[in-house]
Amino acid sequence: MLEAERIKFWSVRSTPWSLLALVVVGAGFTTLTCWANAEWLAGADAGDPPTAYITFGIQLAQIAAIVLGGLTITAEHGTGLARATYTAVPRRGRVLAAKAAVLAGVLFVAGTFTALLGYLGGNHFLALHGIAVAWDAPDLQRALFGSGLYLAVLGLFTFAVGLIVRHTAAALTLVLGVIVLVGNLAYALPGGWGEWVAKLMPGNAGGTIATPVGFDPAALGPWTGFGVFCAQTAALLGVGWWLALRRDA
Amino acid sequence: MITAQALTKRYGDRVAVDGIDFTVRPGIVTGFLGPNGAGKSTTLRMVVGLDRPTSGSVLVNGRRYAAAPAPLREVGALLEARALHPGRSARDHLRWLAASNGIPTMRVGEVLEQVGLDGVAGQRVGRFSLGMGQRLGIAAALLGDPPVVVLDEPVNGLDPEGIRWVRHLARDLAAEGRTVLVSSHLMSEMALTADHLIVIGRGRILADCSMRDFIDEHAPAYVRVRSPRAGEVTAVLADLGLDFEPDPDDPAAVRVLDADAATIGDELHDARLPVHELRPVESSLEEAFMTLTADAVEYAADAPRPRGRTLVGVPA
Numbered sequence: 001m002l003e004a005e006r007i008k009f010w011s012v013r014s015t016p017w018s019l020l021a022l023v024v025v026g027a028g029f030t031t032l033t034c035w036a037n038a039e040w041l042a043g044a045d046a047g048d049p050p051t052a053y054i055t056f057g058i059q060l061a062q063i064a065a066i067v068l069g070g071l072t073i074t075a076e077h078g079t080g081l082a083r084a085t086y087t088a089v090p091r092r093g094r095v096l097a098a099k100a101a102v103l104a105g106v107l108f109v110a111g112t113f114t115a116l117l118g119y120l121g122g123n124h125f126l127a128l129h130g131i132a133v134a135w136d137a138p139d140l141q142r143a144l145f146g147s148g149l150y151l152a153v154l155g156l157f158t159f160a161v162g163l164i165v166r167h168t169a170a171a172l173t174l175v176l177g178v179i180v181l182v183g184n185l186a187y188a189l190p191g192g193w194g195e196w197v198a199k200l201m202p203g204n205a206g207g208t209i210a211t212p213v214g215f216d217p218a219a220l221g222p223w224t225g226f227g228v229f230c231a232q233t234a235a236l237l238g239v240g241w242w243l244a245l246r247r248d249a
Numbered sequence: 250m251i252t253a254q255a256l257t258k259r260y261g262d263r264v265a266v267d268g269i270d271f272t273v274r275p276g277i278v279t280g281f282l283g284p285n286g287a288g289k290s291t292t293l294r295m296v297v298g299l300d301r302p303t304s305g306s307v308l309v310n311g312r313r314y315a316a317a318p319a320p321l322r323e324v325g326a327l328l329e330a331r332a333l334h335p336g337r338s339a340r341d342h343l344r345w346l347a348a349s350n351g352i353p354t355m356r357v358g359e360v361l362e363q364v365g366l367d368g369v370a371g372q373r374v375g376r377f378s379l380g381m382g383q384r385l386g387i388a389a390a391l392l393g394d395p396p397v398v399v400l401d402e403p404v405n406g407l408d409p410e411g412i413r414w415v416r417h418l419a420r421d422l423a424a425e426g427r428t429v430l431v432s433s434h435l436m437s438e439m440a441l442t443a444d445h446l447i448v449i450g451r452g453r454i455l456a457d458c459s460m461r462d463f464i465d466e467h468a469p470a471y472v473r474v475r476s477p478r479a480g481e482v483t484a485v486l487a488d489l490g491l492d493f494e495p496d497p498d499d500p501a502a503v504r505v506l507d508a509d510a511a512t513i514g515d516e517l518h519d520a521r522l523p524v525h526e527l528r529p530v531e532s533s534l535e536e537a538f539m540t541l542t543a544d545a546v547e548y549a550a551d552a553p554r555p556r557g558r559t560l561v562g563v564p565a
Binding site: 082 | 298299301317321326328329331332333336345346348349350
């Protein structure tokens with residue numbers, strides 16, 4: 001079953017394109033951000049530590065992960081392929097598990113690779129200004145692998161939403177809206193409760209694992225935040241799973 | 250062998266399939282007929298586990314489809330030809346299907362050749378014509394070399410050569426001892442393909458019998474007699490005690506149901522009546538089907554609007 005879903009995953013053009021976009025945009029944006037901010041970061045009045053920028057591109061790469069995660073399941077329902085899939089493998093749980101495994105595996109590798117590439121590119125410019133982030137700097141390696149983890153779970157998060165709404169545009173809009181837009185707007189909410197809402201937004205909580213040091217000092221710790229994100233994803237997957245087993249294809 | 254018992258599917262208030270029982274036997278081609286909305290597709294979807302029966306059951310080779318470890322090796326089904334991703338090549342589509350059921354990859358090449366798509370196997374299926382998509386769907390159904398084959402509207406979009414090909418394929422599969430269930434709206438095609446018929450209307454079984462019995466029962470053969478002196482002809486036929494009825498299409502003709510052309514011709518000759526036509530008529534499956542399903546049509550076309558009123562261009 002894993003093999004079948006692996007063939008499916010790689011035999012449509014959206015996969016290589018999304019992954020290429022993920023790597024190029026992710027690593028490129030990190031490099032670009034570091035290049036643009038290196039001089040300021042090296043200055044005396046810098047407000048942020050250089051490490052805060054070293055995985056910055058993941059902010060954009062996550063869009064590709066969302067698209068890929070969503071398409072993995074909504075393409076099935078959008079094209080009618082689901083009928084062929086569920087006819088071939090009536091145990092739908094196995095289909096979903098195989099899909100999720102292939103998706104998460106590929107996104108983890110692509111995310112980690114992108115973060116690593118971004119580190120090499122961005123660090124080059126930081127080094128020019130004498131503020132290179134050492135390979136063994138605190139939390140750096142955790143953030144690089146964390147980028148892979150974050151994108152993998154983000155892919156699953158969108159996958160779960162796609163499983164529930166069964167519609168590409170709806171799933172992508174919902175997740176992009178929640179992760180990118182609402183996630184950032186939530187910081188504008190007033191008071192202590194607003195701060196908590198912002199912290200617990202899936203993208204904000206999950207993203208903590210992907211940066212050595214975040215911009216938001218109030219954010220959850222990396223593993224706590226990632227744990228919250230995993231729990232949210234698991235809950236959505238549970239709902240999607242439950243629905244998939246009961247709905248007509 | 251496919252066995253349905255009290256199979257029922259409801260969508261909200263609407264009963265799509267209403268407690269039907271039937272058995273599809275191996276070695277023959279069974280035709281599955283019914284007007285649009287009769288419950289055919291829903292029934293076939295339940296056979297392969299895509300829809301869950303509201304109640305009742307349908308078993309394939311004695312067990313639920315979903316209980317088979319490698320269902321594509323048990324049942325090959327063409328339900329909707331477009332159940333595929335347009336961006337994937339025909340070969341890749343069959344490759345993942347094969348992988349999902351542990352079918353050797355060499356089968357992919359074999360079935361592509363069998364359906365005549367080996368030349369375009371690498372093309373993305375979004376570019377396929379309706380007929381090519383249909384062939385790919387049939388290739389997918391044959392992939393696991395299954396003992397049971399279900400083909401829903403297999404000749405849709407096929408050219409005459411393709412239609413012939415499907416007919417021979419269905420008959421060959423049955424001759425190999427497989428269970429073959431075919432649905433189609435094309436009555437003439439079905440008459441050539443199927444040995445046995447299951448007819449469904451408004452979610453219920455209307456008929457389950459051999460093709461011959463079905464036609465004989467619902468549209469018996471007759472002899473058409475046309476004469477310029479039809480009144481006298483009917484008098485002679487009545488005197489002979491024959492069973493006949495007026496031909497609805499022609500006031501000068503009658504249909505004689507229980508005598509052969511020779512007998513009728515001789516009698517009318519003896520009565521010195523002119524006969525312009527004396528023709529045995531074999532009924533078609535289509536007529537039998539229309540007779541049977543006349544009141545079971547879910548979505549009949551609207552009756553023509555009464556003439557005489559202007560419906561367009563009415564001044565405001």
